[in-house]
Amino acid sequence: MSEPTIPTVTVEMPYVRTLGPVMSRFFTGLRDRQIWANRTEGGTVMCPPFEYDLSGHDATDDWVQLEGSGTVSSWAWIAEPLRNHLLQEPFAWALIRLDGADTDLVHAVRVADKDQMRSGMRVSVRWRDERVGSIRDIECFEPEEA
Amino acid sequence: MSEPVTTMESLVSLDYERPLTLATRQYLAAIRDGRLIGHRCPSCERIYTPPKGYCPICTVTTSEADEIELASTGTLVAFSILNPDSLHQGEASVVRGNVKLDGIDVTLTGELTDVTPDEAHVGIRLRAVFADPSALEGALAEWGGAGISGWERSGEPDVPAEELERFETGGVI
Numbered sequence A: 001m002s003e004p005t006i007p008t009v010t011v012e013m014p015y016v017r018t019l020g021p022v023m024s025r026f027f028t029g030l031r032d033r034q035i036w037a038n039r040t041e042g043g044t045v046m047c048p049p050f051e052y053d054l055s056g057h058d059a060t061d062d063w064v065q066l067e068g069s070g071t072v073s074s075w076a077w078i079a080e081p082l083r084n085h086l087l088q089e090p091f092a093w094a095l096i097r098l099d100g101a102d103t104d105l106v107h108a109v110r111v112a113d114k115d116q117m118r119s120g121m122r123v124s125v126r127w128r129d130e131r132v133g134s135i136r137d138i139e140c141f142e143p144e145e146a
Numbered sequence B: 001m002s003e004p005v006t007t008m009e010s011l012v013s014l015d016y017e018r019p020l021t022l023a024t025r026q027y028l029a030a031i032r033d034g035r036l037i038g039h040r041c042p043s044c045e046r047i048y049t050p051p052k053g054y055c056p057i058c059t060v061t062t063s064e065a066d067e068i069e070l071a072s073t074g075t076l077v078a079f080s081i082l083n084p085d086s087l088h089q090g091e092a093s094v095v096r097g098n099v100k101l102d103g104i105d106v107t108l109t110g111e112l113t114d115v116t117p118d119e120a121h122v123g124i125r126l127r128a129v130f131a132d133p134s135a136l137e138g139a140l141a142e143w144g145g146a147g148i149s150g151w152e153r154s155g156e157p158d159v160p161a162e163e164l165e166r167f168e169t170g171g172v173i
Helices: A021-032 B022-032
Strands: A008-018 A035-039 A065-068 A069-078 A091-098 A105-108 A122-128 A138-143 B006-016 B038-041 B067-071 B073-082 B094-099 B105-109 B127-129 B146-155
Touching: A021 A035, A069 A105, A091 A138, B022 B038, B073 B105, B105 B146
Parallel strands: A105 A138
Antiparallel strands: A008 B006, A035 A065, A069 A091, A069 A122, A091 A105, A122 A138, B038 B067, B073 B094, B073 B127, B094 B105, B127 B146
C-alpha cells in the first residue's frame, strides 16, 4: 500500500466573452495605455465604465479619460497568492478610486509589506510591457512616488 | 494595433485537492496488481467501483469485508463517437463505450483503444487495458473505470444480438 497522497484535480472552463461596445472601449484603451471611464447624466463618473446608468438605466456614452493615479478606498491582504493571481508574491486586492472617478476599480496593489497598506494611500498604475486588451494589461498598482 | 478589442478570455480554473480514502487506496493497489475491485453494499447490494467506503443510498459503511473482485473483461453494450473540436479531445474521432462486465450487471465507461468509429457496434468483446502504474494518480480514482486506460478487443467472437437482449445492465454508482 502506497502512502496517502493528496491529488489535485484541475477543472478549467476557457470561456471567451464578447465585450460589447462599452467594455470594448475600456479594454481597447487599456491596450493603448489609456484608462477610460464614462459619465452618467447625473454626472457620476464610473470606472470601470458601465453599459448603463445604475440609477436611471439610461445608456452611457459620455466618455472621460482618466490618469493612472488614485486613492485606495479599501483593501484585503493576500498572503498566499493562487497560481492564477496577477502577482505571485503577497499583495493586496484593493478598491481604487481613480482621480476623477466616483466609483472604485478592483485591482492588485504591490507593496513590499502588508504594513505599507492603508486606506487612503495614493497609488498609480504600472502598465505591462506587452498589452493585449485585458485587465491584466495593468500589471498592478504601486504606491505613488512621494 | 488599432483594431478594437472585442472579446476577453475569461478562464475559470479550479484546483481541487482531495485526500485519497482508504477504500480508494485499496482500489488503486488492486489496479496495480491488474485486478478490478468494488464494494457491494451489504444492505442494497449495489456495487461501487471504485469503492467509496460507504453506500450513500443506504447510508451504511462498506469495508474490505464487502470487497468483490470484478471481471476486467466484458461486452460493449452502448457507445458514443466523440469528434474533436477546436479546443480539446485530440485530433481524431474516438469511440467511448459502456462495457458490461462479465458475470455481473455492471457497466463501466471507457475509451475503446482499437475500435474505430466505423467499426463500433454493440456486442464486441473487450478487455481492460490497465493504466501504467506511474500514471495512477489519485485524481483518476473518483470515477468508474479509474485506473483503466481503455478497452481493447479480446479477440473473441461478438456476443449475438439475441443474447445481448437478455443483458440487464445496471450502471455503476
